[in-house]
Amino acid sequence: MQLGLYGYSLPFRQPLMFKGERLASREGLLVTINGQWGEIAPLPGFSTETLAEAKAESLASLTAIQHGEKAMPTLPSVQFGFDCAQRNWPANLPTPLPPYPLLQGAPRALVATLDNIVADWGALPPARLKLKVARYAMEEELALINRLASWLPTTKLILDANGGWTREEAQRFCRCLPLDHIDYLEEPCAAFADSIAVAEATGVSIALDETLSRGNAWNYHPQLKALVIKPTLIGSLSACQALIQRAQAGNLRIVISSSFESDLSLWLLARLASEWAPNEPPGLDTGHWLTERVTNATGEVMTENLHCLSKMENSA
Ligand SMILES: O=C(O)CCC(=O)C1=CC=C[C@@H](O)[C@@H]1C(=O)O
Numbered sequence: 055m056q057l058g059l060y061g062y063s064l065p066f067r068q069p070l071m072f073k074g075e076r077l078a079s080r081e082g083l084l085v086t087i088n089g090q091w092g093e094i095a096p097l098p099g100f101s102t103e104t105l106a107e108a109k110a111e112s113l114a115s116l117t118a119i120q121h122g123e124k125a126m127p128t129l130p131s132v133q134f135g136f137d138c139a140q141r142n143w144p145a146n147l148p149t150p151l152p153p154y155p156l157l158q159g160a161p162r163a164l165v166a167t168l169d170n171i172v173a174d175w176g177a178l179p180p181a182r183l184k185l186k187v188a189r190y191a192m193e194e195e196l197a198l199i200n201r202l203a204s205w206l207p208t209t210k211l212i213l214d215a216n217g218g219w220t221r222e223e224a225q226r227f228c229r230c231l232p233l234d235h236i237d238y239l240e241e242p243c244a245a246f247a248d249s250i251a252v253a254e255a256t257g258v259s260i261a262l263d264e265t266l267s268r269g270n271a272w273n274y275h276p277q278l279k280a281l282v283i284k285p286t287l288i289g290s291l292s293a294c295q296a297l298i299q300r301a302q303a304g305n306l307r308i309v310i311s312s313s314f315e316s317d318l319s320l321w322l323l324a325r326l327a328s329e330w331a332p333n334e335p336p337g338l339d340t341g342h343w344l345t346e347r348v349t350n351a352t353g354e355v356m357t358e359n360l361h362c363l364s365k366m367e368n369s370a
């Protein structure tokens with residue numbers, strides 16, 4: 055059995071901010087186990103583990119497999135990578151739905167380029183569109199949202215505050231929203247109870263993301279509409295499936311989402327989305343921020359462009 059661990063560094067089209075940290079490139083690891091691949095890419099600001107910790111645990115896990123033992127990683131990004139590389143993938147998955155677009159950037163700059171963006175979609179605007187909020191002045195963010203709502207009347211907006219508001223700030227913002235045009239708001243406040251209070255006070259529907267990856271407690275609520283599942287941050291595929299079962303039991307929508315991984319994970323996540331949430335457009339529109347790929351046109355990993363960290367073999 056062939057085992058390998060490789061490192062990559064993929065430049066962002068322009069530097070992106072992750073919880074106050076400015077990143078010019080995305081760093082990560084690819085693991086291969088007997089010809090099958092997985093990706094290990096903790097996201098700074100969102101993952102609890104560092105890349106160095108993920109690399110150390112990945113090397114130890116590969117050594118365990120080399121000795122005929124079962125790898126038992128504990129870090130979420132490593133669990134996701136090793137699970138993908140060892141998964142028995144179903145053969146006949148439905149064709150993945152296209153991801154909904156993710157708009158990122160300063161609201162004023164986005165307003166200025168909006169006519170180009172809208173013109174690109176022509177007669178077929180997307181059913182959903184995601185926008186980050188709680189980053190710039192509220193008035194500017196609301197102006198952009200109102201502009202989008204009038205220019206794209208059939209598109210529902212997904213807003214994501216990453217827990218960036220107090221209860222009062224979130225309420226002030228949500229009271230000015232064109233609610234008919236809002237699909238849901240991800241994580242208005244850092245505490246679940248505050249987000250629910252905002253939903254109750256303003257009528258906005260909410261979705262959970264960081265609450266899930268941090269393992270914080272949450273309950274069903276009539277205004278809790280969706281769970282956003284990021285396997286790189288949640289960890290094992292069985293932990294993701296447990297969340298999916300809980301979502302299904304409460305009639306919540308399931309949105310499989312990326313953490314700015316390479317094209318390899320975007321393809322694997324699209325397959326998971328088509329299996330776990332076949333009717334829900336996934337949150338996978340992060341690839342266009344990267345200028346380079348790790349796989350070629352036929353889907354093979356281009357190891358010649360990667361940094362080889364370990365190659366092992368076991369007799370199995
Ligand atoms: O969920 C999506 O539609 C795309 C991914 C995405 O928006 C995010 C990925 C990782 C960190 C954040 O920047 C952001 C999020 O918080 O959901």
Ligand SMILES: [Mg+2]
Nearest residue numbers: 214240263282
């Ligand atoms: Mg989110």
